[in-house]
Amino acid sequence: MKQYEPPFVTLTLSDGTTIKLATKRDRFDRVFIDTSVLFSQYGVCAYDVGLQSTAICQSAITFINGEKGTLLYRGYPIEQLAEQHDFTDVSYLLLYGERPTGKEKEQFTEKIRHNSAIQSELHLFLNSFQHDAHPMSMLLANVAALSSFYQQDFDINQPEQRKLAAVQLIAKIPTLAAMAYQHSLGRSPTPPQDEMGYAENFLHMLHNVPGKQYTPHPLFVKALDTILTLHADHEQNASTSSVRAVASTGSNPFACVCAGLAALWGPAHGGANEACLKMLQAIGDESHIDTYIKRAKNPDDPFRLMGFGHRVYKYYDPRAKIMQKICHDVLKVLGNQNDPLFKLANSLEKIALEDDYFVERKLYPNVDFYSGIVLKALGIPANMFTVIFAIARTTGWMAHWLEMMDSSYRINRPRQIYLGFPQRDIT
Ligand code: CMC
Numbered sequence: 001m002k003q004y005e006p007p008f009v010t011l012t013l014s015d016g017t018t019i020k021l022a023t024k025r026d027r028f029d030r031v032f033i034d035t036s037v038l039f040s041q042y043g044v045c046a047y048d049v050g051l052q053s054t055a056i057c058q059s060a061i062t063f064i065n066g067e068k069g070t071l072l073y074r075g076y077p078i079e080q081l082a083e084q085h086d087f088t089d090v091s092y093l094l095l096y097g098e099r100p101t102g103k104e105k106e107q108f109t110e111k112i113r114h115n116s117a118i119q120s121e122l123h124l125f126l127n128s129f130q131h132d133a134h135p136m137s138m139l140l141a142n143v144a145a146l147s148s149f150y151q152q153d154f155d156i157n158q159p160e161q162r163k164l165a166a167v168q169l170i171a172k173i174p175t176l177a178a179m180a181y182q183h184s185l186g187r188s189p190t191p192p193q194d195e196m197g198y199a200e201n202f203l204h205m206l207h208n209v210p211g212k213q214y215t216p217h218p219l220f221v222k223a224l225d226t227i228l229t230l231h232a233d234h235e236q237n238a239s240t241s242s243v244r245a246v247a248s249t250g251s252n253p254f255a256c257v258c259a260g261l262a263a264l265w266g267p268a269h270g271g272a273n274e275a276c277l278k279m280l281q282a283i284g285d286e287s288h289i290d291t292y293i294k295r296a297k298n299p300d301d302p303f304r305l306m307g308f309g310h311r312v313y314k315y316y317d318p319r320a321k322i323m324q325k326i327c328h329d330v331l332k333v334l335g336n337q338n339d340p341l342f343k344l345a346n347s348l349e350k351i352a353l354e355d356d357y358f359v360e361r362k363l364y365p366n367v368d369f370y371s372g373i374v375l376k377a378l379g380i381p382a383n384m385f386t387v388i389f390a391i392a393r394t395t396g397w398m399a400h401w402l403e404m405m406d407s408s409y410r411i412n413r414p415r416q417i418y419l420g421f422p423q424r425d426i427t
Pocket residue numbers: 050234237267268269270272296297303304305306307308309310311312361363366367368
């Protein structure tokens with residue numbers, strides 16, 4: 001049996017067997033018990049549905065303190081990054097560990113521009129989708145199709161090729177997303193523009209109509225850019241851990257991102273912003289809030305207050321505060337400070353935060369509570385909300401993929417508690 005030097009914890013099984021398990025501490029001194037030897041050395045397993053108490057990797061990218069409502073990218077608080085940097089800086093920071101110098105930003109921006117166009121074959125592929133297809137399904141299929149262009153010459157063992165693949169994905173995702181949207185409207189796609197920044201370019205590709213040049217208000221560009229920053233990474237969330245799970249088999253990064261997109265689409269994760277807006281529209285009026293609060297509290301009703309609660313945050317999600325302010329600023333520019341949905345969201349938040357059910361369970365608004373109202377104000381339809389989340393999170397997925405590929409990892413292969421039939425014969 002392997003002997004561990006302290007620090008370790010001791011686990012005693014009911015038959016008296018004593019197991020010493022090594023412990024690790026993270027940067028903020030939180031303790032993690034290394035359970036990886038439990039099965040191979042003792043024949044027992046840890047059981048943790050939903051991986052609520054299980055760290056799946058070591059990472060230096062993002063840190064969340066859910067009790068205090070802190071979010072750090074590479075050590076920098078999200079509030080400072082959202083205020084002082086744009087999404088291109090943040091992408092660089094997440095991918096490479098430090099904020100870019102002026103020269104590094106210029107070169108990175110140029111690489112993104114250079115890789116943002118889409119192969120003409122993909123335009124044909126997109127045309128095979130019905131116009132009412134959900135943009136997330138088009139995006140997912142297009143990213144999978146994109147893998148076919150890069151599979152043959154791509155060598156996952158070459159760090160430079162891996163970095164290029166990350167840039168290709170970050171560069172092409174907004175183009176694919178805008179193409180999907182334009183297709184749903186029966187329009188031809190608008191190609192990316194070299195002179196525009198990342199967020200402005202996306203808004204332009206989304207809303208531009210031939211013969212009618214679209215120029216977004218600078219505050220709308222800033223609002224979208226901040227939304228991208230806020231959604232860029234969130235450590236081991238469902239989609240990022242899905243990307244890591246697929247990456248653990250050595251899959252192509254485009255296929256790994258498809259796993260992330262699929263996980264993100266669900267209403268418990270990236271689909272929450274679309275679901276939240278629909279919920280606010282369904283509530284419709286402040287006089288109906290009580291009915292919906294009662295429904296959210298009823299254990300026999302599957303309804304949940306969308307944009308509320310979080311696996312990690314047991315305090316106000318710091319992104320929600322920033323989002324609430326963006327929402328206010330965008331509506332002001334539009335002369336729509338009294339937007340009924342914003343007023344409704346503010347009232348709903350106030351009522352929920354004073355309600356014992358939400359207080360006891362530490363359920364606070366999350367990033368998606370206000371993001372739908374902002375995106376709607378920017379003229380973006382609800383079925384594109386998760387797509388925008390996906391554009392932002394592609395950076396986080398790629399940062400985690402690069403980190404994982406640079407470290408030692410093993411294929412993900414969890415255990416199960418089997419409760420089916422014992423062995424039986426076919427008679
Ligand atoms: N409305 C009403 N009750 C809730 C809600 C909610 N939004 N969220 C959690 N609860 C209750 C839940 O019913 C449970 O109650 P009880 O202890 O009586 O059984 C308790 O709170 C704990 O909930 P849980 O489901 O065990 O918590 P979880 O960590 O598994 O789920 C969550 C986290 C985000 C999936 C959940 O809070 C939720 O479904 N929220 C609404 C969807 C949403 O806004 N998702 C976006 C998350 S932020 C974007 C992102 O980072 O992906």
